[in-house]
Amino acid sequence: MDATFCAGLATLSAFTLRSVGAYDVNGWPSVSHLLALFTALYLPLKYYRIFFYPWYLSPLRHLPTPTNNFLFFGQAINFVRASSPVELYVKWMREWPDAPVIRYLTFGNTEVLVANSLESFRELLQTKCYEFCKPDRWHRIVGEIIGKGVINMEGDEHRAARRMLTGTFNVPNSRKLIPVFQAKAKEVSALFERAIAGGNDGDGTGVFTALDAFQSFTLDTFGVVNLGVELNHLRSITFDDDKIEGKKVKEKDGGWTFHKAYEIIFAPGPLGGMLMFANGFVPVRWLPIKENKDFADACAFLKATLKQLISERIQTVHTAIREGTYEKEKSRDLLTFICEEMVPGGPAEGLTEYHVLGHMLQFMAAGGDTSANTLSWSAYILSKHQHIQDKLRAEIQALYTNDPTPAYSSIDALPYLDAFIKEILRLYSPAATIHRQATKDLTIDGVLVTEGTVVDVVGAVTHLNPLIWGEDADMVRPERWFPENTTAKMQNLHAFQAFSNGPRICIGKVAAMIELKTLFVEIVLRYRFIKVETEPVFENPSLVLKPTRLRVRVRRVN
Ligand code: HEM
Numbered sequence: 061m062d063a064t065f066c067a068g069l070a071t072l073s074a075f076t077l078r079s080v081g082a083y084d085v086n087g088w089p090s091v092s093h094l095l096a097l098f099t100a101l102y103l104p105l106k107y108y109r110i111f112f113y114p115w116y117l118s119p120l121r122h123l124p125t126p127t128n129n130f131l132f133f134g135q136a137i138n139f140v141r142a143s144s145p146v147e148l149y150v151k152w153m154r155e156w157p158d159a160p161v162i163r164y165l166t167f168g169n170t171e172v173l174v175a176n177s178l179e180s181f182r183e184l185l186q187t188k189c190y191e192f193c194k195p196d197r198w199h200r201i202v203g204e205i206i207g208k209g210v211i212n213m214e215g216d217e218h219r220a221a222r223r224m225l226t227g228t229f230n231v232p233n234s235r236k237l238i239p240v241f242q243a244k245a246k247e248v249s250a251l252f253e254r255a256i257a258g259g260n261d262g263d264g265t266g267v268f269t270a271l272d273a274f275q276s277f278t279l280d281t282f283g284v285v286n287l288g289v290e291l292n293h294l295r296s297i298t299f300d301d302d303k304i305e306g307k308k309v310k311e312k313d314g315g316w317t318f319h320k321a322y323e324i325i326f327a328p329g330p331l332g333g334m335l336m337f338a339n340g341f342v343p344v345r346w347l348p349i350k351e352n353k354d355f356a357d358a359c360a361f362l363k364a365t366l367k368q369l370i371s372e373r374i375q376t377v378h379t380a381i382r383e384g385t386y387e388k389e390k391s392r393d394l395l396t397f398i399c400e401e402m403v404p405g406g407p408a409e410g411l412t413e414y415h416v417l418g419h420m421l422q423f424m425a426a427g428g429d430t431s432a433n434t435l436s437w438s439a440y441i442l443s444k445h446q447h448i449q450d451k452l453r454a455e456i457q458a459l460y461t462n463d464p465t466p467a468y469s470s471i472d473a474l475p476y477l478d479a480f481i482k483e484i485l486r487l488y489s490p491a492a493t494i495h496r497q498a499t500k501d502l503t504i505d506g507v508l509v510t511e512g513t514v515v516d517v518v519g520a521v522t523h524l525n526p527l528i529w530g531e532d533a534d535m536v537r538p539e540r541w542f543p544e545n546t547t548a549k550m551q552n553l554h555a556f557q558a559f560s561n562g563p564r565i566c567i568g569k570v571a572a573m574i575e576l577k578t579l580f581v582e583i584v585l586r587y588r589f590i591k592v593e594t595e596p597v598f599e600n601p602s603l604v605l606k607p608t609r610l611r612v613r614v615r616r617v618n
Pocket residue numbers: 210211212222282422423424426427428430431434489490491494495557558559560563564565566567568569571572
């Protein structure tokens with residue numbers, strides 16, 4: 061923006077100077093003159109923006125602001141050095157517990173705000189939702205990964221997409237997916253059996269790599285639910301030839317799988333992570349390095365595979381409808397459902413293949429990784445807190461003793477299971493940070509936010525706030541969710557942000573809760589998480605709260 065402005069001004073100045081005879085040039089101003097003028101304008105402007113404006117002129121400068129900045133980089137280097145993507149936000153929330161909004165500086169000393177009060181969350185996500193948009197920087201980071209779909213639509217386009225998709229994700233339709241979740245949960249049990257059989261300690265225990273197992277589970281599940289295809293990641297995990305690391309998903313013919321593509325995208329390692337975030341500020345994806353090539357190949361694989369699937373499905377469904385041979389009740393997956401709705405007169409008439417691709421890319425990415433991280437953190441907590449595991453198992457066993465084939469409504473009604481999942485989502489909210497940008501000057505919780513300012517909305521800021529959750533906010537205590545233990549502040553809609561809130565609340569929330577509960581019932585009933593074999597490390601920088609390296613030992617429950 062600044063560069064374009066200065067280039068325009070430099071050209072105008074060159075012509076003006078020539079017309080008043082300031083220098084003797086015939087014809088067009090020379091490139092060197094233009095460059096000299098551009099530099100003379102651009103450098104002072106940048107100096108002003110980076111070293112003067114944020115400190116002396118910005119209307120936001122009086123907000124609480126951490127001061128341990130790096131010259132030019134602000135807090136960007138501290139974010140990379142932090143032990144998790146949310147560590148700094150939590151530290152600042154504790155330092156300024158009463159501030160509605162906190163300010164920090166990032167790359168180029170750009171000012172960023174952090175929502176810090178329940179009211180600021182309410183206004184950002186609910187009452188002023190459409191006065192904010194997703195930031196340009198965020199689009200540059202995730203655009204390649206998620207194409208164009210509901211997640212990155214704005215205003216009326218977003219409202220229309222939500223209207224079209226909401227029915228698909230409502231409670232009755234989400235409950236139709238239960239048999240798929242149950243079948244895939246059984247495959248996780250089969251995976252644990254293979255881990256035990258492959259265990260070399262001869263004590264009836266086995267070790268699995270949490271993210272490998274649970275990402276495979278969620279991808280396989282959403283392969284069927286979203287696309288109507290079996291991706292078979294779970295079945296291809298073996299334990300026979302890799303005792304140390306836990307076996308990764310075998311890649312078909314050494315080629316690509318969804319699992320491999322998402323691993324490269326969401327857990328790209330330190331350099332890959334830095335490139336992802338740096339790309340939000342300056343384009344770096346063109347640099348000829350391995351991490352960029354892997355990222356581009358992963359995105360290309362996902363897009364090409366989904367594109368082909370979508371084209372074929374649209375053709376199959378529409379041809380069958382035209383010929384009168386289509387049997388609607390057989391369809392279960394989301395893609396087929398959308399194809400049905402795209403016919404003339406249908407609710408999704410006019411939807412293009414390009415947008416279907418965007419929605420599908422987003423459902424796979426948003427649904428797979430978030431749930432897999434939640435499950436991995438749960439396995440970690442259950443291993444570390446055996447008394448919680450015992451209570452959870454006792455509740456599930458009691459249900460199965462009374463009824464060996466309980467309906468999902470009975471599972472859904474289990475209070476400790478419900479509380480446990482909410483507690484994991486509170487402590488380890490997988491969508492670590494979400495971001496908004498003000499489309500005009502406005503206020504949040506009484507604080508002026510100037511047009512273009514980015515605001516970070518971080519679940520951990522409310523989830524770990526002792527003023528809301530009490531002095532033991534950092535501790536795992538599922539019982540805090542029982543009605544008799546909740547306070548008015550905890551019941552505030554915005555105290556719990558794991559699925560966000562307002563018009564952009566997670567569309568897959570109901571499906572995600574059913575998926576998590578169905579799997580827990582299956583595996584906690586049959587297996588005990590005995591101990592953590594390898595402690596997790598937070599992937600950082602990262603868009604999600606990911607426990608890399610976590611390996612857990614399991615054995616059968618007698
Ligand atoms: C534990 C599981 C999940 C968690 C914690 C989670 C969390 C979230 C959060 C925090 C947002 C708001 C993002 C933002 O506003 O920038 C969101 C949005 C979204 N989620 Fe989820 N999600 C989960 C599972 C799913 C599933 C299973 C699906 C679909 C298959 C899904 C699809 C979406 C979509 C499409 C949006 C965008 C909604 C919009 O902008 O209107 N999510 N999710």
